[in-house]
Amino acid sequence: MSEDKQVPSYSSLGTRFFIVGLLVLLMFIPLFFVGLVINDRKGLQRSTVQSIGEEWGGAQTVSGPQLIVPVGAPVTVRRTREVVNTDTQEVETQSFDVT
Numbered sequence: 001m002s003e004d005k006q007v008p009s010y011s012s013l014g015t016r017f018f019i020v021g022l023l024v025l026l027m028f029i030p031l032f033f034v035g036l037v038i039n040d041r042k043g044l045q046r047s048t049v050q051s052i053g054e055e056w057g058g059a060q061t062v063s064g065p066q067l068i069v070p071v072g073a074p075v076t077v078r079r080t081r082e083v084v085n086t087d088t089q090e091v092e093t094q095s096f097d098v099t
Contacts, residue, residue, distance in 0.1 A: 074099055
């Protein structure tokens with residue numbers, strides 16, 4: 001009796017690489033779904049923070065006590081500002097008095 005050993009078809013190197021590559025591609029499917037869940041939860045977190053901020057937080061004004069001193073004479077304050085000349089594209093400094 002002679003024994004004929006049959007070699008399985010998956011024993012060749014090319015077939016093994018193909019099977020491993022197919023398994024790697026199949027593992028990307030759950031990874032894709034996990035990424036979708038993560039992105040969905042990020043969006044839910046952003047919208048929740050925004051809605052709570054709109055409900056509970058409004059415009060905030062930080063101010064302290066103000067001292068108002070009545071003045072009998074007119075007060076003149078000198079102000080300066082920088083203006084771009086549209087013709088020459090140069091920055092000019094202008095000074096003016098505010099009464």
